[in-house]
Amino acid sequence: MSKPLILVTNDDGITAPGIQKLIALARQIGEVVVLAPDSPQSGMGHAITVGDTLRLKPNQMFDGIEAYECSGTPADCVKLAKHYVLKPRKLDLVLSGINHGSNTSISILYSGTMSAAIEGAIEGTPAIGFSLCDFSHKADMSHVDEWILKIIRETLERGIPKGIALNVNIPPRQQEPLKGIKICRQANARWEEEFDRRIDPHGREYFWLTGNFINHDKGEDNDEWAIANNYISVVPCLFDMTGHHVISRLNDDWDI
């Protein structure tokens, strides 16, 4: 059997340590092609480049791996890989990450890492976004290998339903080894924003977005609980955002 064709991308940019780790793991399993942003794209959500041009350049960073850097967003990278660079090769898996920082709970909406994975799912390709819950680019990633390999193998061998991308978060390295994997729902948590108002040298005001993460969730079946208890969280994510349970309620309540 031929090796699966795996696209690796991320949102921290092609030079980030996280993508290097993910490439090293993915090449143990399949034929890897890298197409990643040429600069950091954190917080880009599911942005795509519609009013501007895209640049694409071959990259020689990874020994023996076909790699490209792109001026666009993570979602652009997946589109460009699937519909231009890899054409007509059949893509078997999209991997995004390893993100430097958590993408649990509501952060999935703002996450460039997950937008690449969700773009893969939209295109009908199994897709996984990996994030390490440690923002440092120097974070110890020595505990992730066996688990990431396991999740990639389960995804390729047993599959995930169409229309689903996996949001995988991994606790930071601790003294205790990781306890295992939990299939979770997205926790009910959000950012409580604050704006840090400052004055520039020309006397004009500007703002930095800042804030605190507030977890309102009291359950144990969610990704925040899993990470807090040293489990890897795996949340199956939809791109159908319809609140199906609300349709009948609006039809009942509203005078239309």
Added chain:
Amino acid sequence: MSKPLILVTNDDGITAPGIQKLIALARQIGEVVVLAPDSPQSGMGHAITVGDTLRLKPNQMFDGIEAYECSGTPADCVKLAKHYVLKPRKLDLVLSGINHGSNTSISILYSGTMSAAIEGAIEGTPAIGFSLCDFSHKADMSHVDEWILKIIRETLERGIPKGIALNVNIPPRQQEPLKGIKICRQANARWEEEFDRRIDPHGREYFWLTGNFINHDKGEDNDEWAIANNYISVVPCLFDMTGHHVISRLNDDWDI
């Protein structure tokens, strides 16, 4: 009873005709504050500004209306309004749009218009994104008034469940009047991308993202069907992206 406090924003920028129409309608119902991007932000998805500063400037465009323009994304605008500009006033409704162009089906993921509405829902405020299925900034919007007023009033009077934002799409002006409102699910459709490869004057290649919208959905309860049949579509949208029905399947299938 005091008038409801309504934030109006958009993704086409504060000078777009669509937001002017929405402001004119919203002020018939409530006290309006405008905080919108100072330039077009289409395709920004749920991007937020994390690595850069935000600028905020008072804007005098709208007679008798408190208005601001912001250098950030639509999601930034909602955060900045709620947590800085309007504080400690209680915000009753977030309105986003009227977008110049459709945001049906999968486009919700890429839509700056809907990211502002979803940001409102995350913050616990009822929120509606309006889009007119006509990309022209000169589009005839004379058919939308009564329907937008009706949807705003239903939302304020009868409410929508917590955690839900409404994605409202309005067919372009046609000879026949609009047939009414349909509460819908997001259609199963997607963009089939193509990349238009060109060479710049310096001999370097670049790409334009282009493509065709492909509707795979055969049902009649979705937003694409509604628009094609001259109904206004209202899709209740979640920010919980968990595929809850998949959790048990992964727990069964996977060896974890």
